[in-house]
Amino acid sequence: MTDANTLSRREQTEIDAANASGRQPVLFVHGLWLLAGSWQRWAEMFDAAGYAPIAADWPGDPATPEAARANPEALAGNSIGTILSHLETIVGALDRKPILIGHSMGGLLVQMLAAKVGAPATVAISPAPFRGVLPLPLAALRSGFPVLSNPLNARRAKQLTPAQFRYGFANTLDDAEATRLYAEHHVPAPGRPLFQSGLANVNPWTEARVPRRAENRGPLLIVAAEKDHTVPAAMSRAAYRIQKRNPSTTELVSLPQAGHSLIIDSGWESVARKALDFIAAQTGARGVFPLRAVAS
Numbered sequence: 001m002t003d004a005n006t007l008s009r010r011e012q013t014e015i016d017a018a019n020a021s022g023r024q025p026v027l028f029v030h031g032l033w034l035l036a037g038s039w040q041r042w043a044e045m046f047d048a049a050g051y052a053p054i055a056a057d058w059p060g061d062p063a064t065p066e067a068a069r070a071n072p073e074a075l076a077g078n079s080i081g082t083i084l085s086h087l088e089t090i091v092g093a094l095d096r097k098p099i100l101i102g103h104s105m106g107g108l109l110v111q112m113l114a115a116k117v118g119a120p121a122t123v124a125i126s127p128a129p130f131r132g133v134l135p136l137p138l139a140a141l142r143s144g145f146p147v148l149s150n151p152l153n154a155r156r157a158k159q160l161t162p163a164q165f166r167y168g169f170a171n172t173l174d175d176a177e178a179t180r181l182y183a184e185h186h187v188p189a190p191g192r193p194l195f196q197s198g199l200a201n202v203n204p205w206t207e208a209r210v211p212r213r214a215e216n217r218g219p220l221l222i223v224a225a226e227k228d229h230t231v232p233a234a235m236s237r238a239a240y241r242i243q244k245r246n247p248s249t250t251e252l253v254s255l256p257q258a259g260h261s262l263i264i265d266s267g268w269e270s271v272a273r274k275a276l277d278f279i280a281a282q283t284g285a286r287g288v289f290p291l292r293a294v295a296s
Contacts, residue, residue, distance in 0.1 A: 008057050010036075011090060018052035019095045024120070024283070025052045027090060029113075031104025031128065032189035033160060033169070035061055035068060038264050042101070042272050049276060054098065056090055056106075058083050058190075065187045072157040072188035079192045080109070080207040087113050099279055103263045104128055104231060105193050111210045111220065111243070118216035121282045123275045124239070125223040126231040126260055128193075130210045131200040132242050135234040143168035143230040143260075144198055153191035160186060168230045172259035177266060185264055212245050219249040219282040223271065225258035249282060 007015070018025040026046050028039040036055035043053035058078050062068045068075060087109060091098060100122040102110035107127025114122040146164050147153045160168065162182050169186075170178035200208040220243055224236035233254060244250040253274055255262065262271050 006059070006086075007089065007093065008061070008063075010063070011054065011057060012093075014052075014054040015090065015093045018054055018098075021052050023050060023052035025054055025094050025096055025098040026279075027087070027098040027100050027110075028053060028055045029087065029100070029102035029106035029109050030056070030058070031102070031106040032194060033165075033187060034103075034185055034264070035065060035187055037064070038103075038185050041268060042263065045269070045272050046276070051099070054090065054094075056087055059086050065185060068187035069159065072159060074157075075188055075190050076155060076157040077192075078190040080105075080112075080196050083193070084109055084112055084116075084207075088117065091117055099123075099283070101125070101275060102127065104260065105197065107222075107231075108197060108208065108210070111239075114217045114220065115211045115214035119218045121219045121221070121279045122217070123221045123223065123278060125263060125271065125275075126225045126228050126236060127222060127239055128197040128208070128231060129200060129235050129239065130197065130208045131206055132210075132212075133235055133238045134201065135232070135238050137232040137234055139229040139232050140198075140235065144194060147189075147191045147194050148198055151195075154195045155191070157188040157190050159188040169261045170259065170265070171229055172227050172257060173261060173265055181261060181264055210239075210243070212242050213247070215247060217246055217248050219251075219278075220246070221251045221253060221275065221278040223262075223274065224252060224254045225260060225262050226254055226256045227258060228260045228262075230260040251278065253278075 039055045046053045100110035100119045103125045105128045107124035197208040200206040222240045224233040226233045240252040
């Protein structure tokens with residue numbers, strides 16, 4: 001596995017561009033079963049709005065879904081701790097603290113990162129649970145079963161079948177879109193972070209912890225997807241109830257028709273605009289330049 005503190009060539013290029021631009025950087029963090037490329041359209045929209053986007057890899061991430069599917073064990077060794085360390089390296093290489101946006105396991109990671117290093121604003125979209133988030137709906141158990149059913153998967157990378165992806169990610173989509181997203185985006189995922197997050201409440205040593213009263217955390221928006229099977233909205237609402245104890249602003253937005261694929265499916269733009277609106281309200285600016293149209 002790649003060292004957690006080693007930046008990929010693409011990451012370094014995006015960091016250098018952000019530092020040279022003078023714009024406010026925005027760091028995007030993907031979740032399980034996706035790669036950094038899942039944020040491409042978001043990055044284009046945020047660039048058009050005047051921000052400097054950086055899409056984080058996880059240590060060992062291949063550049064493309066095809067490469068990831070061809071060598072799943074390259075992804076197998078990651079834990080929440082190794083990924084968080086890598087994200088801290090990215091933040092440390094930037095001239096300004098970035099705005100943080102994460103999805104699923106990335107949504108948990110950006111909350112942890114904001115609590116640790118501070119952020120101008122953070123958006124956690126259908127975030128994976130941390131210790132203290134108690135709801136465990138049956139849909140989440142079913143979505144996690146392909147990994148959690150075998151303890152040996154904690155040391156492996158697991159790929160979902162099309163049917164499992166359909167249930168966990170694409171349950172709100174028609175068959176054609178679900179099939180396309182599986183082909184374009186789905187990759188094997190390391191099992192260990194899912195065990196760490198899913199079993200956080202029965203493991204007192206779990207890395208899946210968010211210090212809820214961290215004074216430098218900054219404003220946080222949690223996005224709940226009401227039809228999400230992988231991170232049901234009850235989990236996102238529970239995370240919000242814990243996080244609102246923080247002295248910084250904490251808000252919750254609920255999307256009635258959204259599933260877990262909300263950052264990559266045909267409804268992605270409305271989610272991205274909610275994130276932009278929150279960031280603008282909390283930071284007082286939309287990057288540097290006015291928002292231009294972005295092709296969907």
